[in-house]
Amino acid sequence: MLVLLPPSEGKAAGAAGAPLDAGALSLPALTDAREAVLEELVGLCAADEAKAQEVLGLSDGLKGEIAKNAGLRTAGTRPAGEIYTGVLYDALGLASLDAAARKRAERSLLVFSGLWGAVRIGDRIPSYRCSMGVKLPGLGALGAYWRAPMAEVMPEAAGDGLVLDLRSAAYATAWKPKGEVAGRTATVRVLQSKTVAGVEKRTVVSHFNKATKGRLVRDLLSAGLAPAGPAELVEALRELGYAVEAEPPAKDGKAWAVDVIVTEL
16 A cells, blocks of 8 residues: 655754755655755755745745755755654654554655655655745746656556555646556545535535544554555445545546545544
């Protein structure tokens, strides 16, 4: 099972450890593409604070992120699983997983990133600010930039089992499963169910969406479940107590659509 996650906008502070070794990150075929983004991002943030603020879409309160980006090559690193924070990662609770579940997480979780393309949770990276929605002056929109490099590495990374896609829309632009891989991909949406005047209404609510995705990944890892495909995923989630509705693709080469229905966190 390969689980595709979005990163978090907010990130933990860096560490006093060794600086980045881009060549040591997972998916080494992405090294050149990573270096190109890193080079432009660092140069932009070191040279022109006002331009960097505009490009990165930062409020005045987040201007400190620009200096952080300018120092990425010498900043201390820590495992990506410690860098990414926020609702999804709080619910996932990597630090409190038992040893066996942690090993499963290190094998199966892949976090998409505007700067790195994608990293595993054990990869050591510095704290940074660069979303997939950023359009760098030289490289252009990062979602489009990453498509070709990711298309080269992701079919192999996906292996021959389930691909559980929990990415947000911006990060899904960097790689779309195709062909045989798409057929064993499940794209999950979390819907909050409310009854108003006797009529059920379902909506996507960000907090419910992120928290539920983090929790269901934790539950799968803790239970030692590795569904072989989308149909088996639906069964596994129901066994874990989730209300799930699934829609198999209408034709080959398309991902399954899986809805998880929640009424409360």
